[in-house]
Each structure stands twice: as C-alpha cells, then as structure tokens.
Amino acid sequence: MPRWLSKSIFLSNTLLLVVGILLILPGYNGIGDGDEVFNIFQERDVLEKRYGHFPEELRLEMVRDAKEMFYFGYDNYMKHAFPLDELNPLHCSGRGPDVDNPSNLNINDVLGDYSLSLVESLDALALLGNVTEFHRAVSLVTEFVNFDKNTTVQVFEATIRILGSLLSAHLLIVDPLQPFGQLKPSWYSNQLLDLAQDLGSRLLPAFEETPTGLPFPRVNLRNGVPLDCSRETCTAGAGSLLLEFGLLSRLSGDPVYEAKARRVNKALWSLKSAETGLFGNVVNVDSGAWVGSVSGVGAGVDSFYEYMLKSYILFGEEEDWKMFNESYTALKKYLRRGRRHCNEGLGDPPLYVNVDMKSGETATPWIDAMQAAFSGVQALWGDIQEAICAHALYYFVWRRFGVLPERFNWQRIAPEVRFYPLRPELIESTYALYQVTKSPFYLHVGREIMTSLNAHTRAKCGFATVHDVRDMSLEDRMESFFLAETAKYLYLLFDRDHYVNVNANDFLFSTEGHIFRIQRAFRDNGTFRDAFGTGFQGLNTNDSSLPATFNCPSISDETTWLLPLRSRYMAQLETIILGESSL
Structure with a gap:
C-alpha cells in the first residue's frame, strides 16, 4: 500500500474516532444550547482563549509566589508583632x-x-512542608499561649480561630501517616490538645445561663459571662461551633462540648420560620425571639449552613445532613433570583439575595463579601452548576474593583461598604471549584487575585486592609485569617500535586480554613475514643452509608476544557458588572 494512502486512511480513521468520541460524550448530542456546540474544530472565542489554558511553567511560578506571600506576612509578624495577636503592616x-x-x-x-x-499559622506551616518552623511554632505556642486572662472575647471567633487551629495542629502531629513530614516534636505530649480543652472549658459559661441554650456572644476567659454582655447573638455566631466542639469532645473524651453545640443547633432549628423554613440573622438568647429577620447566605448566617453539611461529613450524624438538605431547599426556593439554570436559557444571572425570613421577599439591595464562600459549600454539596454561577458573580465584582468590597449593591452596581480586610472567601471557593472541575479558568482567577493583592495590599511589613476600594487607601491591619486562609488557599490552588489535593476526599476545612483529616473514628456515633487508635482509616466518601444525593455528579467535558460558565453568560456578567463585554 502506498505510504500516502496508508497515512490518509490513518487520518480518516482518527477523525472518525474523534467524532465518535464526541458523539458518546455525556450530554453531547451534536446540538448545543443556542449556537454553542462543544466542537474541537470550532474556533474558540476570546473568553475561551483567555481562560482555556494555563501554562505549566506559570502554574509553578504561582506556587512559588503564593509561598512568598505567606512568608512575607508570617516572617514580618514574627519579627515585628509576636507575641501580640496581629501585625500592623504599615x-x-x-x-x-x-x-x-x-x-x-x-x-x-x-x-x-x-x-x-x-x-x-500552625497548619499552614505544616501544609507548606516547613517541619522545622512548625516545630518552633508549636514550641512557642506552648510557651507563650495561655487562657487564664482577664480578656473578653467573642465565643465564635475564639472557637473557629484558636480552638480550631489547636485541634488541627494536634491532629496533624499525631497523624500516623505523617504526609507532610515528621511533624511530631520529640517532646510533644498532647500540649495543644490540653490548651484546646482549657479554652473550650473557659467558653462553656456562655452556654450555661440562658433558658434557650443559645450562648451569649462573649465570655471573659477568666470570669465567665460579663454582667454587661449583650443578650443578642447572630445565627452564625451561635450555630457554627459544632465542628470544633464536636472534635474536642471526641479527642478529649468529654461529651459536654458537643452536647452544648448540638443543643444550640436544635434550638435554632426550632426557631426557623414556619412559613419558609428560613432563619433570621440576630436572635435574643433569653427569649429566642428574632431581633433581625434578614435571611441570607452571607454575614450573620453563612457558616451556620456550612457547618450543618461539614458536621455531617465529619461526624456522620444523619440529623445534620437532614438539616442542611432541608435548609438548602428553602434557600434555593426563596433567596435565588435570575434565570432557572446557570448555563441554559434566558434571563438575569443567578443571584442569592437577602430576604425577609417570613415572607421570602427581598430585604436588601446588597450582598456581602462573606457570601462569596457559599459557592464552595455548593461545590461540596455537589450542586456544581449553581456553584459555578454563584462564584462567577463575585469574580466579576473583584475584577471591577481589584478587591472585594465588604458590601456590594447589586441594584446600583456600586460598593456599599467599601473596605476589604483581606478576606479569603472568594479564594476559598475558587480553590473548591478548581478541585471539582479542574478547569484552568479558576487558575486564571487565582492569578488575578494574587496579582491584585500584591499590587494593592502589599505594604512595608506585610499585607494591609484596603480602607476604601475606590482609592485603594490602606488601614494598618493584617488579620490572622490572611495567613490561615487567604495565602494558604492560594498556595493549595496552584500546588496541583499537593498531598491534600491528591487525597481531597480525606480532608475537610473548617470555616476558618483549618484542616481536619476525615476518619471513621469521628463518625463512631456516641463513642469518644482515641481518634488514632487501632484500625485508623480515612473515610471513603463513596461509602454506601452516605445519602445518595451527597455523591457528586460527573463534570462535563465542556466545564473542564472550555469554560465552566459559557461565554455568553460570562459576557453578560462583564456587561452588567464591568460595563463592557469581551464578545
């Protein structure tokens, strides 16, 4: 056979094979929605060209840059601020x-x-593989940190920031697999767990003097609840304690911590609106009466929903799953606006608004920066298309201002509360969606975020809060979550082969970004035993004991190789938020 004929037959057969593969791809039938067809021979539009590929050498550069960002903040904190709580970077x-x-x-x-x-910073140092500095940091914590102080702190913040970090670091130290290096110092004997239990016990008075079981929002670490303490707490502040308190019970063997947190969640559940199934944002701890009736997925309520789902994943209590499932159904019914499907049909972009908890009617014309984390929760739940659209809105708000204003008025397309305190929520959901879709679009988003942070917030000795997104003026504060979440999520986003990413089913992040390995010992209902005793094994998330709706759907080829949000809907958001379109 002539060589040219052999080559021609080979090419013809290859073409037929490619076409055949396209025809059997899930969801592909040769007909696109409107004029868009997943076709490898079709010329890509400008948005697909911009976001459809991320060079490997650039990804590796971003890994190095993310590390540098963390250490620039961390080293300056240790040099100029430690042992105080925060760094003034200016x-x-x-x-x-x-x-x-x-x-x-x-x-x-x-x-x-x-x-x-x-x-x-403890678990961030571990995930960065810096064993030497992790050992030094643990030693410094055991030397300098104690909670016998006449200081009054918020129960929620102390729980998610301090208690969660101590538990995370302790679990990393005693993990028999030691995937991040030998993290256990030779002298370690549960000192971080002891500190965690001491703090947890000092927070308990907040739960003990209210008839509802709802905690006071603040507690004095030495003297208990202050006499002048507010009798009102936000829903998220009261209802986002179960992950850390549950872990503390399972690791210490004392069920009182989890019992208190579960009583809170049950009390809040009993207060939801009979008409809508929604929660307000502020409640009186004595009467259980709603003081604030705004219901949303942002500040004041956000992590309450997040912890329903994450508590189920970590502990396996079916009531947590049922609560989230019912709540998520109510959220989509009453809060969601815009076209019916993310990537199909006509209409405005999907948007979750703040509503009145009883009527479901729109209550505010603004959304807030903490709502940007909700798409990460949706991705964890497996509602990928909804997560894609929810994330895209906040990405374009970031593009408009260079950072994310604390509140954004979606009617006026303008910032309503104009500061940006280095929040991680958009970065967190970007990381979550990249893990699910592997779309290079999210690497581009991460690179833009990193570039913006370096351009607008890098200061002489760290990273500073943006005071006003209109002129990018700065405030002299670097909150601890910049190291705990913002820089860490950026690093994990780009470090594709990191152990956590390769074994994503084995890990769960708290609302403050602290990492916990998922294990069967934690899901052994009612039995608080050594989590790393005999028979340790990670949790298989394909376990048949998980509800069927928890299993994630397959991701379409279009989502991975083209754009997670189709070009015309991306252009729609560009037009609305930026006032211009790339198409």
Whole structure:
C-alpha cells in the first residue's frame, strides 16, 4: 500500500474516532444550547482563549509566589508583632486587645492576647512542608499561649480561630501517616490538645445561663459571662461551633462540648420560620425571639449552613445532613433570583439575595463579601452548576474593583461598604471549584487575585486592609485569617500535586480554613475514643452509608476544557458588572 494512502486512511480513521468520541460524550448530542456546540474544530472565542489554558511553567511560578506571600506576612509578624495577636503592616508593629476601650468590639472580639496569628499559622506551616518552623511554632505556642486572662472575647471567633487551629495542629502531629513530614516534636505530649480543652472549658459559661441554650456572644476567659454582655447573638455566631466542639469532645473524651453545640443547633432549628423554613440573622438568647429577620447566605448566617453539611461529613450524624438538605431547599426556593439554570436559557444571572425570613421577599439591595464562600459549600454539596454561577458573580465584582468590597449593591452596581480586610472567601471557593472541575479558568482567577493583592495590599511589613476600594487607601491591619486562609488557599490552588489535593476526599476545612483529616473514628456515633487508635482509616466518601444525593455528579467535558460558565453568560456578567463585554 502506498505510504500516502496508508497515512490518509490513518487520518480518516482518527477523525472518525474523534467524532465518535464526541458523539458518546455525556450530554453531547451534536446540538448545543443556542449556537454553542462543544466542537474541537470550532474556533474558540476570546473568553475561551483567555481562560482555556494555563501554562505549566506559570502554574509553578504561582506556587512559588503564593509561598512568598505567606512568608512575607508570617516572617514580618514574627519579627515585628509576636507575641501580640496581629501585625500592623504599615508601621511594622504588633497589636493586642484594646484594653483602653473595651467597647471596641472590632478589635476585642477577635484579639485575646494569645498570639493569634501564630496559632492560626500552625497548619499552614505544616501544609507548606516547613517541619522545622512548625516545630518552633508549636514550641512557642506552648510557651507563650495561655487562657487564664482577664480578656473578653467573642465565643465564635475564639472557637473557629484558636480552638480550631489547636485541634488541627494536634491532629496533624499525631497523624500516623505523617504526609507532610515528621511533624511530631520529640517532646510533644498532647500540649495543644490540653490548651484546646482549657479554652473550650473557659467558653462553656456562655452556654450555661440562658433558658434557650443559645450562648451569649462573649465570655471573659477568666470570669465567665460579663454582667454587661449583650443578650443578642447572630445565627452564625451561635450555630457554627459544632465542628470544633464536636472534635474536642471526641479527642478529649468529654461529651459536654458537643452536647452544648448540638443543643444550640436544635434550638435554632426550632426557631426557623414556619412559613419558609428560613432563619433570621440576630436572635435574643433569653427569649429566642428574632431581633433581625434578614435571611441570607452571607454575614450573620453563612457558616451556620456550612457547618450543618461539614458536621455531617465529619461526624456522620444523619440529623445534620437532614438539616442542611432541608435548609438548602428553602434557600434555593426563596433567596435565588435570575434565570432557572446557570448555563441554559434566558434571563438575569443567578443571584442569592437577602430576604425577609417570613415572607421570602427581598430585604436588601446588597450582598456581602462573606457570601462569596457559599459557592464552595455548593461545590461540596455537589450542586456544581449553581456553584459555578454563584462564584462567577463575585469574580466579576473583584475584577471591577481589584478587591472585594465588604458590601456590594447589586441594584446600583456600586460598593456599599467599601473596605476589604483581606478576606479569603472568594479564594476559598475558587480553590473548591478548581478541585471539582479542574478547569484552568479558576487558575486564571487565582492569578488575578494574587496579582491584585500584591499590587494593592502589599505594604512595608506585610499585607494591609484596603480602607476604601475606590482609592485603594490602606488601614494598618493584617488579620490572622490572611495567613490561615487567604495565602494558604492560594498556595493549595496552584500546588496541583499537593498531598491534600491528591487525597481531597480525606480532608475537610473548617470555616476558618483549618484542616481536619476525615476518619471513621469521628463518625463512631456516641463513642469518644482515641481518634488514632487501632484500625485508623480515612473515610471513603463513596461509602454506601452516605445519602445518595451527597455523591457528586460527573463534570462535563465542556466545564473542564472550555469554560465552566459559557461565554455568553460570562459576557453578560462583564456587561452588567464591568460595563463592557469581551464578545
């Protein structure tokens, strides 16, 4: 046979094979939605060209840059601020509680004079593989951190930031697999767990003096609930304690911590609207009456929903799954606006708005930055298309301003609360969606975020809060979650082959970004035993004991190789948010 004929037959057969593969691809029938068809021979539009490929050498560069960002913040904190709680990156100094102004809750709710930024950095150091610095940090925590202090802190912030970090670091140290290096110092004897139990016990008075079981929002670490403590708490603050308190019970053998947190969640559940199944955002701890009736998926309520789902994943209690499933159904029914499907049909982009908890009617014209994490929860739940659209909205808001304003008015397309305190929520959901879809689009998003942070927030001695997104003026504060979440999620986004990413089914992140290995010992209902005793094994998320609806759907080839959000819908968001379109 002539060589040219052999080559021609080979090419023809290859073409037929490719076409055949396209025809049997899930969801492909040769007809696209409108004029879009998944066709490898079709010329890609400008958005597909921009986002459809991420060079390997650039990805590796981003890994290095993300590490540099973390260490620039961490090293400056250790040099200029430790053992105080936070770094002032403009003046290269440290800060702790505002003892001269106890009413300064913006500071005093978070800073408890317990080396907050160091404690919050522990698991990040482990994930970065820096065993030497992790050992030093653990030693410093055991030397400098104690909770016998006359300081009043918010129960929620102390739980997710300090308690969660101590538990995470302890579990990394005693993990028999040691995937991040030999993290256990030779002298370690559960000191971090002891600190965690001491803190947990000092938080318990917040739960003990209310008839509803709802906790007071604040507690003095030495003296219990202050006499002048507010009788009102937000839903997220009260209802987002179960992950850390449940772990503390399972690791310490004392069920009181989880019992308190579960009583709170059951109390809140009993207060949901009979008409809609929604929750308000502020509740009186004595009467259980709703003081704030705004229901949303952002500030004030966000992590309450997140922890229903994550508590089920970690502990296996079916009631947590049922609560999330019912709540998510209500959220989509009453909060969701816009076209019916993310990637199909006509209409406005999908948007979750704030509504009145009883009527479901729109309550505010704004959404907030913390809502950007909700798409990560949706991805974890397996509602991938909804997550894609929810994330895209916040990405374009970021593109408009260079960072994410604390509140964004979706009617006026303008910032309503104009500061940006280095929040991680959009980065967190970007990481979650990349893990699910592997679409290079999310690497481009991460690179844009990293570029913006370096351009607008990098200061002399760290990264600073943006005071006003209109002029990018800065405030002298680097909150601890920049190290615990923002820089860490950026690093994990780009480090594709990291152990956590390769074994994603074995790990769960708290609402503060602290990592816990999922294991059967934690799902042994009612039995609090050594989590790493005999028979240790990770959890197989394909376990038949999981509800069927929890299994993630397959991801379409279009989502992975083209754009997760189709070009015309991307262009629609560009037009609405940016005032221009690439198409």
